[in-house]
Amino acid sequence: MRRIVTGLAGFAMLATVLTGAGTVAAEPPHLPGGPCVQDDQNVSLSSVAGYDDVIRELDRIERTSQGRVEVASAGVSGEGRELYYATVGTGPTTFWLQARIHGNELHSTEAVLQILDHLASGSPDARLIRENLTVVIIPMYNPDGAEANIRQSTTPTRIDLNRDWENFAQPETVAFWKLWRDVAPELALDLHHMGQAPIVEGTNDLNQFQIGARSIDPSRMTAEQWLTNRQMAMASVEALDRYGLANVAHYPLIDITNAGLSRMLMGGTAPAGEQPVMQTPTKGAIFYEVRSVGQKSNGQLENLFRIPTMAVLRAAADGSLAQQDVSGYEDLPFASQGQCGRF
16 A cells, blocks of 8 residues: 555644744755656655545545544546545534645645544544534545546546536536535635746745635625635645745636636536526635645645645634634735646
8 A cells, every 4th residue: 555644643743843843945946856857757656645545544534433534425537436525523614625636736635634534533623623614525536637647537538627617527527516516615625736846936935835815806706705715825824834844925816717616606507407506605715736746755745735724624613714814915925937847
């Protein structure tokens, strides 16, 4: 089995790191093991969770969770793989957490499995989250693309699944749209990698994390959605500031209506034969972009997903998210967008 660091072990390591956090130096832009994968560099995926690993880990977590975790399938992929998701918690607010909608964005899968493992534990913050939230976790949205290590789906056509929430051409999109409709999440978070090695604007610092609070222009959101998105974003940024090992930037300003989060916020579309959800339940939906290359730093990349995700979950659970200060949001820097590597 490929290496999977369980949530409890991962969180123990994280606590150790947090006590000694410092500022990371800028990394050289063109060295193997650095931000850019070189043409002659061997890239091993042996330590990255594959589809079979996800099945085994979900089974283990469910069996050992004392009934706290339930694993189910939303449907099947184009190649016939089950589209597994896990539910943990019984709180009144549903939180949607998805990973690897792009099959070659690798480390988000392991990060959310670690989060699920932790949420199934007896720790005080896990109990708090379970009591106040119902968390729906999708560790591998695009299993066919993940097994092929490509961005898109593989069959019946190659389509970016994050651009298919208007046409619904792929079975994965149809299945997860129905799940979204049925569980009606108030909050959603989508984990991505960026295939770039950007520099934070005005500095020489490598940008390891970008925050995406607007998959669509704020004019397409309600005032509540735009505020909630910024509150989720700033809770994420502040958690990484405390961690101290990431240079954070804004994701470029975009307005993409056919993306998953966009349609969760907007509603109004549906697969053939289904009724559109006109009054969307989703009050906030944001995404993370973490640097991609990490053969020698998998744990660090997983931390960059796990730390802000857990901060948002805790804030949503204890009610502090609604009081989150967003005054610093407009001051977040952007970053250069030079292409880098194969991922």
